[in-house]
Amino acid sequence: MFEKVTAAPADPILGLTEEFRNDKRSHKINLGVGIYKNDAGETPILNTVKKAEQILLETEKTKNYLSIEGLAEYGQLVQQLLFGAQSDIVTSQRAKTAQAPGGTGALRIGAEFLSRQQLSRKVWISNPTWVNHFQVFGAAGMETAEYTYYDPLTRGLNFDGMLNSLAAAQEGDVVLLHGCCHNPTGIDPSQAQWEQLAQFCAERKLLPFFDFAYQGFARGVDEDATGLRIFAKHHREMLVASSFSKNFGLYNERVGAITLVTDSADVAQVAFSQIKTTIRANYSNPPAHGASIVSTVLKDPQLKAEWEDEVRQMRDRIWEMRKLLVSKLKEHGVCQDFSFMTEQNGMFSFSGLDKAQVARLKEEFAVYIVGSGRISVAGITTQNIDALCEAIAQVI
Numbered sequence: 001m002f003e004k005v006t007a008a009p010a011d012p013i014l015g016l017t018e019e020f021r022n023d024k025r026s027h028k029i030n031l032g033v034g035i036y037k038n039d040a041g042e043t044p045i046l047n048t049v050k051k052a053e054q055i056l057l058e059t060e061k062t063k064n065y066l067s068i069e070g071l072a073e074y075g076q077l078v079q080q081l082l083f084g085a086q087s088d089i090v091t092s093q094r095a096k097t098a099q100a101p102g103g104t105g106a107l108r109i110g111a112e113f114l115s116r117q118q119l120s121r122k123v124w125i126s127n128p129t130w131v132n133h134f135q136v137f138g139a140a141g142m143e144t145a146e147y148t149y150y151d152p153l154t155r156g157l158n159f160d161g162m163l164n165s166l167a168a169a170q171e172g173d174v175v176l177l178h179g180c181c182h183n184p185t186g187i188d189p190s191q192a193q194w195e196q197l198a199q200f201c202a203e204r205k206l207l208p209f210f211d212f213a214y215q216g217f218a219r220g221v222d223e224d225a226t227g228l229r230i231f232a233k234h235h236r237e238m239l240v241a242s243s244f245s246k247n248f249g250l251y252n253e254r255v256g257a258i259t260l261v262t263d264s265a266d267v268a269q270v271a272f273s274q275i276k277t278t279i280r281a282n283y284s285n286p287p288a289h290g291a292s293i294v295s296t297v298l299k300d301p302q303l304k305a306e307w308e309d310e311v312r313q314m315r316d317r318i319w320e321m322r323k324l325l326v327s328k329l330k331e332h333g334v335c336q337d338f339s340f341m342t343e344q345n346g347m348f349s350f351s352g353l354d355k356a357q358v359a360r361l362k363e364e365f366a367v368y369i370v371g372s373g374r375i376s377v378a379g380i381t382t383q384n385i386d387a388l389c390e391a392i393a394q395v396i
């Protein structure tokens with residue numbers, strides 16, 4: 001019967017990584033997938049992760065199953081990182097958090113919970129967005145709609161357009177928001193815009209669902225939660241899918257979390273039981289290693305401070321690469337002004353390169369970037385930047 005199956009198209013991001021791996025050219029550069037690389041082009045294991053693993057090696061006593069929602073202390077630590085330790089959301093227990101296999105797993109659990117409980121049928125997603133959002137919400141049975149986000153003329157946020165398109169949303173619809181470092185544009189709302197947006201969504205009774213995968217990569221771990229915390233002031237209910245793939249470099253451990261914020265501890269208890277049912281029906285209970293590492297670091301003030309410094313170092317290197325990219329493009333004879341790249345946050349830069357230019361970069365120069373023109377700045381190094389700029393100069 002399997003001969004009836006037709007081939008699926010390659011994934012626009014992970015499919016590109018596969019192509020890159022198969023490319024025999026030694027000078028190839030992968031700026032497709034969002035993975036941090038140091039200046040030697042390696043994706044290192046953080047020192048604090050190594051330290052936590054050493055502690056776990058010496059103290060772990062069992063590999064028994066975790067509970068359906070995962071490590072209890074992990075949920076608390078995630079909430080503190082999201083909302084701040086003093087937030088009433090944390091202290092009143094009106095939020096519940098479950099471990100999830102990465103940010104994607106968290107999004108899927110949240111989406112399936114909303115869909116199966118018939119709480120909401122439609123989710124509004126930014127245009128453009130991370131391509132997998134459509135698949136995740138669609139697979140959970142939700143209808144998807146798009147709201148305006150990017151203005152190609154100003155290369156910035158089209159905030160009026162965003163509000164205009166969200167004005168068509170109905171009470172109870174979900175609005176998917178990127179907590180910081182918008183993927184793929186790198187453009188985030190200002191504090192005043194977050195305030196206005198939060199009020200706008202609250203007035204229309206729209207349900208915020210935050211995808212928060214890059215905390216720490218824009219300005220700082222606390223600073224990057226500004227938008228989320230503003231929403232938390234205006235909305236008693238929301239969902240947050242968060243991830244430690246990037247800020248702990250725990251990509252292959254798949255460590256994320258789904259947090260359900262409700263109006264009271266009692267409501268949280270009951271509603272969360274359905275999140276647990278969703279998890280049980282998908283993968284029963286989560287793996288322990290990644291979440292144990294994160295908990296070991298976050299609960300120890302000294303390790304936590306060291307980790308924040310490691311995040312700062314990653315963030316600073318990406319800012320340096322942004323600035324260098326802009327100046328090197330000029331050096332390589334590119335007249336077009338790329339200074340907008342230093343206004344964007346996080347790992348990605350929306351370059352404005354079109355599909356044909358992206359294809360030429362790959363075919364002629366072995367430079368891999370996503371079809372939308374998204375460049376993973378986190379993969380640029382002082383070793384590959386000249387070849388990259390020369391290739392870009394040739395295609396534009």
Ligand code: LMR
Nearest residue numbers: 013014032033034130183
């Ligand atoms: C990305 O956008 O490159 C990352 O979030 C990795 C992925 O799974 O697509």
